[in-house]
Amino acid sequence: MPLTEFELIERYFRDCGAARSDVIAGIGDDAALVAVPPDTELVVATDTLVAGVHFPPGSPAASIGHRALAVNLSDLAAMGARAAWALLALTIPRAEEAWLAEFAAGLAALARAHGVALVGGDTTRGPLTVTVQLLGTVPPGAALRRCGGRAGDALFVSGTPGDAAAGLALEERRLAAEPLALAYLRERFLRPTPRMALGERLRGHASACIDVSDGLLGDAGKLAQASQTGVEISFAAVPVSEPLVRAVGEEQARTLALTGGDDYELLFAVHPEKVSAMLAELPPQRWGYTRIGALRAAPGAEVLREGTVMQFSHSGYQHFT
Amino acid sequence: MPLTEFELIERYFRDCGAARSDVIAGIGDDAALVAVPPDTELVVATDTLVAGVHFPPGSPAASIGHRALAVNLSDLAAMGARAAWALLALTIPRAEEAWLAEFAAGLAALARAHGVALVGGDTTRGPLTVTVQLLGTVPPGAALRRCGGRAGDALFVSGTPGDAAAGLALEERRLAAEPLALAYLRERFLRPTPRMALGERLRGHASACIDVSDGLLGDAGKLAQASQTGVEISFAAVPVSEPLVRAVGEEQARTLALTGGDDYELLFAVHPEKVSAMLAELPPQRWGYTRIGALRAAPGAEVLREGTVMQFSHSGYQHFT
Known part of the structure; x- marks a missing residue:
């Protein structure tokens, strides 16, 4: 019945x-x-x-x-x-x-x-x-916002973006990988880890913060736009997981990290004067975050490799275009 | 674009x-x-x-x-x-x-x-x-709940249930009606009126309250069950609108009022000692509500007509059966 x-x-x-x-x-x-x-x-x-x-x-x-x-x-x-x-x-x-x-x-x-x-x-x-x-x-007034960043702020990201996008490709059999990498990457798509503890600890440190869900590069652009700044990301600095590199190679891993979706990591800006206190209080190797670039005065979101601006066919997931 | x-x-x-x-x-x-x-x-x-x-x-x-x-x-x-x-x-x-x-x-x-x-x-x-x-x-502790009713409480309903169900039938061309009734009934389906002011004013008067959305009889049963009572409704007392009676006749109008969905009216129980104060403070002709029955000790939801229990093929809308 x-x-x-x-x-x-x-x-x-x-x-x-x-x-x-x-x-x-x-x-x-x-x-x-x-x-x-x-x-x-x-x-x-x-x-x-x-x-x-x-x-x-x-x-x-x-x-x-x-x-x-x-x-x-x-x-x-x-x-x-x-x-x-x-x-x-x-x-x-x-x-x-x-x-x-x-x-x-x-x-x-x-x-x-x-x-x-x-x-x-x-x-x-x-x-x-x-x-x-x-x-x-x-607490009143303590919420992190997208709009608090200023030109010169350092930019950090938690975790290793790109894993979930590769996990989805594996799930949909658009990609193959060795068993260990496959299990790890699928898990990152199927059971992403929201960064709750890090988010709470970033209060008082971060000037701006956004959830990386539609692609790191696109979400960095949203944070920058809300803060009325631009943003530069160093391609070489983008953290990628070993299983992702094993599955798709280092070049493609960083590209996926910048343009793939479903990461559910935190991308946050920190004023230069506050960086050392944060690094001391929240050791990056324990809290799992990486410096990848900075906010800048000129608008737009760019990825730099050895001094040249890289081009991507898209910067993230779009529902209606 | x-x-x-x-x-x-x-x-x-x-x-x-x-x-x-x-x-x-x-x-x-x-x-x-x-x-x-x-x-x-x-x-x-x-x-x-x-x-x-x-x-x-x-x-x-x-x-x-x-x-x-x-x-x-x-x-x-x-x-x-x-x-x-x-x-x-x-x-x-x-x-x-x-x-x-x-x-x-x-x-x-x-x-x-x-x-x-x-x-x-x-x-x-x-x-x-x-x-x-x-x-x-x-305000703290002031919320109306489904579970506060007691046997003997008078039962009231706002508005004229059944109109929206007829309006939907007209919208889907399962029913025909003269233009004035049609316009009124369709409007009751397309733009139902949530009873916000009445809900707030019922604080301190009603012992229990529920939103009539899946059918008056079925929702009365839910209120009674949450209150660990049963409920009796007088068929003759169920209020029906003139356009609904013109569209489907009085017998069918009351049946629709009891079993149709999408009314978004309030059904509420009031302790006998509180009824007269409520009637004085919230005149029914101005606030648009009607006494239709009472909660009782014996479980179940029954509709009585001239002393006999009526049977309905269903008491309201069910999503999964």
């Missing part, structure tokens, strides 16, 4: 995520009720994953659940916020119990890891589409 | 909705930042409209924009909350400027009418799906 919407929610989503004492009413009423801590600002993000657009049809359900939350967590990390409550708007063609159980498990594991309670949502029938809304908090 | 996602958001959604001084950062960063008033609880809802499921394909874009916000406003009304900030997750097959302009106008008009700022969202390519997330506030 097919599940009713009520049964589906009770079975898979009632206890999905962390238990939090500030949830006054979670799933089961017309809306959720939560107590926002005093002396905080509320940070709110929403991101949608569409089957066939943001993940291949037939993607593992646990990965879809993980990624739907991860892409929103990453937006909060980029604001320097701490995540607290999530809502899930899930559109599915039919209620398949095995799929739902895996999806919920993937979402729940990441939610619990970051103390996020699932407090509400909506379940509807239709083409597979997952929208998560995530709420979090930040 | 097709619009980029950035241009699309700038052109249609940047100034969509009310301007609010408590929005610290709206559209344009990784997440929105808002200041929640002290001494309030945060109320959060999300609802999705899927093309072909929640509205006919080819529905007017302005109506889709209006309804996507209205269904969420109605959820906040049912909690007795005041709406403040919305996020929009819009999935569209392609960026059609005329459609987007109408959609945004429909959303913006309702948002401004209720003081709601659009502070963020996500625009993705895929099958037409609209998810709105709505945030609002309520």
